[in-house]
Amino acid sequence: MAITSANQLELLQTAEAVAREKLIDPSLVVEAMEESLARAAKSRYGADMDIRVHIDRKTGRAHFSRVRTVVEDDAVENYHAEMTVDQAKLYMSNPEVGDIFEEEIPPVDLGRIAAQSAKQVILQKIREAERDRQYEEFKHRQGTIINGTVKREEYGNLIVDVGAGEAILRRNEKIGRESYRPNDRIRCYVKDVRREVRGPQIFLSRTAPEFMRELFKMEVPEIYEGVIEIKAVARDPGSRAKIAVLSNDSSIDPVGACVGMRGSRVQAVVGELQGEKIDIIPWNEDMPTFLVNALQPAEVTKVVLDEDAERIEVVVPDDQLSLAIGRRGQNVRLASQLTNLDIDIMTESEESKRRQAEFEARTKLFMETLDLDEFFAQLLVAEGFTNLEEVAYVDLDELTTIEGVDEATAGEVQARARDHIESQNEKALEAARALGAEDSLISFPGLTPQMVEALAKDGVKTLEDFATCADWELAGGWTTVEGKRVKDDGVLEPFDLSLEEAQTMIMTARVSLGWVDAAELEAATEEEEEAED
Known part of the structure; x- marks a missing residue:
């Protein structure tokens, strides 16, 4: 042709x-x-x-x-x-x-x-x-809400006409059992826009927490204008959600503004989300206080926060346990997502049993190691003493303030505690040397004989071995695997060594070995402190 x-x-x-x-x-x-x-x-x-x-x-x-x-x-x-x-x-x-x-x-x-x-x-x-x-048009719309028309369904996934192209709403991104027919109007959140071999792929979602965030921004003018800030969102799509809000204007109630007159604003969001119940919670910088709010409607008696482990322990009345946990664990799960902390819930009776067990264990420790009668050992525990080191090295005045304990008795108790500690230290050093621990490690500042023994059992026998360790290998830590936090046990974790203390000890060892220049380390530390300030 x-x-x-x-x-x-x-x-x-x-x-x-x-x-x-x-x-x-x-x-x-x-x-x-x-x-x-x-x-x-x-x-x-x-x-x-x-x-x-x-x-x-x-x-x-x-x-x-x-x-x-x-x-x-x-x-x-x-x-x-x-x-x-x-x-x-x-x-x-x-x-x-x-x-x-x-x-x-x-x-x-x-x-x-x-x-x-x-x-x-x-x-x-x-x-x-x-x-x-298509990619150039939609890449800037990621993170926004888009309206479209359902074209067809493929293996449970919806193909949505969004005007200048097609987008996909996967079945796991749909709310509950909601169903759509061709030509139905649909509102979705643009979760991702990617350039792929078969063309730009626009991925939509109706289950993403950001979808609820954007819906509230559309319904609540104060959020759109920045007067009220959404700090966190947690959802069980189609069932229940919790949203934490903070007002930057003291004259505006963030919860009331989001609820609206007779619940008009929140109901508009609930209607779009197929009847999903929404708890609107005031945000608080104090994490225990915020958690108490997040666990509503359950009452909380006591909160203990472990910042290093990113865990929080909550004590509730016995009759509030089921309410705090929620149906199928929903309430505590959403509160955990909202605070980004692992939450352990126990009743007052369970906490009482645990405290009683701790009391009995410490009493038995003092009775066996210090050769005390049960009443005297219980007095020490009741006064807040938890281990032998506290008894051995505390000021004598703190022991004599205990009713019925004079200076001579207090001195005798301290002497017994020190003798027992020294005996244990000698045994630990003998065991460490038998395992091959060298004097450079044994004499390193900050390491007790028991720590040296634990290190030697783990194969750390020289100062060089110690200097190559990572802080989490010594103090322990947490890693996230498949969305779940997993505990990493540290060699010296039983001795209550913190990550910061482990970092300091490791850097000190490296400086003493000449691996790191002390002046450069000090300068870098000062720069970090200035940056934090």
Whole structure:
């Protein structure tokens, strides 16, 4: 099929029609046509030739040309597309390396196979241009709410027409058992926009916490204006949700503003979320206070926060346990998501039993190690003493303040405690040396004999071994695996060594070994402190 004058006009008409239909630049369609014609011409004249096609944007006439580049004499690799300076002199005056020689060649007669190939190239280029346009249009809409129309359902996933393209709402991103039919209107949150081989993929969600956040921003003007801030959102999609809000204006109640007159604002969000019940909670910087609010409607008696472990222990009245946990653990689970803490809930009776067990264990410790009667041991525990070190090295006055304990008795108790500690230290040092612990580790400041023994059992026997340890290997820590926090046990964790103390000890060891310059370390520490300030 030769390209006649009629065909030439049709080229431009086709390009404009396709561009209008696909909402892309007509020049991109013409460039795709040029490339397809060039590829067809190569199949006619030879694949090694550099053949280019230019379509006149006004007349639609296609110009075919063969291009050759001038290269060094010893650099010619393709004689069909390159030529030396001497060869170029036959066609050009004063040719130089890098010059381009272009000569027009007759248009090709497109056979059936070549025409089909050209069509495929054009379609491919058009698809690529359409994908680029869609991606550029939607990449800035990630994190916003979008309205669309349901087109069809594929294996439980909804394909949604969002105007200039299609988006996908996966079945695990739908709320509960909600169902849609073709042409139904739907409102979703644009969770992600990715450029993939098969085109830009727009992923929608109706279960994301951010969807609720954006809905409240639409319904509550104070949130949109920044007067009220949404600090955290936790959802059990389609069932229940908790949202924590903070007002930057003391005259505005954040909870009341979100609820609205007769609940109008929150009900608008509830209606969009298929009846999902929403608890609106005032935010508080004090985490225990915030948790008490988050566990509403349950009453909380006591809260104990472990910041290092990012865990929090909550004590509730016996009759409030089921309410605090919620149906299938829903209430405590949402509160945990809201505070980003692991929550342990126990009743007052359970806490009382635990405290009684701790009291009995400490009493038994003092009775056995200090050779005391039960009453005296209980007195020590009741006064707050938890271990032998506290008894051995506390000021004598703190013991004599106990009713019935004079100075001589207090001195005798302290002497027994110190003797027992020294005996235990000697045994620990003997065991550590038997395991191969060296004096450089034994004499290191901050390490007790029991710590050295524990390190030696774990294979840390020299100061060099100790200096190569990570802080969490000594003090323990927490890591997140598949969305769950997992405990990493530390070698020295039983000795209540904190991460900060472990970091200091390890850096001190590295400085003493000459691995780290003390002046540089001090300068870096000062810079960190200034940055924090």
